[in-house]
Amino acid sequence: MKRIIMTSLVLFSIIGAEAQKPKLEKATFGMGCFWCSEAVFQRLNGVTNVRSGYEGGNVPNPTYDEVCTGTTNHAEVIELQYDPTKISYDELLEVFWKLHDPTTLNRQGADVGTQYRSVVFYHNEQQKATAEKYKALLNKENAFGKPVVTTIEKAQPFYVAENYHQDYYIKNGQAPYCRAVILPKMDKLEKLFKAKIK
Incomplete structure (x- = not known):
């Protein structure tokens, strides 16, 4: 009997x-x-x-070299998981729009090509509505001085990029590209969103 009670307690604690x-x-x-x-x-x-990884193209399982040609129509993207009790989708969108230039078509700085386009891939209708509303507000307020060209598209198959692309800044923070391009974004993140940082 004791064993049954203990087993039940263990099961209840796991559940x-x-x-x-x-x-x-x-x-x-x-x-x-x-x-x-x-x-x-x-x-x-x-x-x-x-x-x-890569998303939004028409070639299954693309490689980085293929995506870089601009012929697969994939965008370089990040797919993330988040706890909505700690950070909302609205807050993620705020970081998204403030940490890149959403007014330049198919480019970010020196990176040029359709793979560098500004895009939100939504996973449900609520995300779609939130992103569209936010984009419309940015354009109404002329927040960037130019129209936001970010596309808002339904999520498509996501292909994880090669291992050497994962945790790139963590592994290569001292590399010239990281210091010249990524570090300023990290500084901007610290300045604008200090309360949201781990």
Whole structure:
């Protein structure tokens, strides 16, 4: 009898622990080079996982070299999981729009090509509505001095990029590209969103 009671207690504690785990949601953004995007979103409180990859193209399982040709129509994106009790989709969008230039078509700085386009891939109708509303507001307020060209598209198959692209800034922070391009974004993140950083 004691064994049955103990087993029941263990099961209830496991079930209780599972029920208390936050339900994670998914978001996907393209904002130029995914090395920069990954580095920024990895630092946000409530973001539990970030993967660099490719989305929005017409070639299955593309390689980095293929995507770089601009012929596969994929964008370099990050797919992240987040805890909506700690950070909202609205807040993720705020970081997305403030940490890149959403007014330049198919380019970010020196990175030029359709793979560097500004894009939000939504995973449900609520994300779509939120992104469209936010974009409309930015354009209405002329927030950037030019129209926002970010496209808002339904999520498509996501292909994880090669291993050497994952955690790129963490592994290569002293590399010239990281110091010249990513570090300024990290500084901007610190300045604008200090309260949201882990």
